[in-house]
Amino acid sequence: MSSTYRSMGQTDIKARLFVDAPLADGAIIELPSDQMHYLLTVLRLGVGALIAVFNGADGEFAAVISQAAKKQCSITIGAQRREQVYCRDLWLLFAPVKKARLDFIAQKASELGVRVIWPVRTD
Structure with missing residues (x-):
């Protein structure tokens, strides 16, 4: 078969x-x-x-x-x-923005399979 x-x-x-x-x-x-x-x-x-x-x-x-x-x-x-393909962990590091945009970033990042969302401080 x-x-x-x-x-x-x-x-x-x-x-x-x-x-x-x-x-x-x-x-x-x-x-x-x-x-x-x-x-x-x-x-x-x-x-x-x-x-x-x-x-x-x-x-x-x-x-x-x-x-x-x-x-x-x-x-x-x-x-x-x-075969099943297993992806590595995907991390997103970003500079903090306004709260409304932060929610959007988190939503889109999770849709793309990001496992860690990490804000970083920039000067």
Whole structure:
């Protein structure tokens, strides 16, 4: 089964989806209703469509929609496409500014994955 996934190219992937489950070759995952709606209704994919799935821990895997019914959708996990990449800690050092701008800096820094926000004094 996994050789089929390996032979398929990047252009065959129809969607990329986060799943909250452990990923391994051959595993079958039942999708929650919001993800089912996204794949089947919004993207109009059906049984046999190739997608990419990831969970933030195991890397990215190819998967195929193996079952699609009105209230149920499951995918079968194929071969791993990419290893999980762990980024180093990102720190932001900044000169203090007005309070309103400080909130904005903190918000945007956290959106970018900054782990430490450190004000520094400049003269």
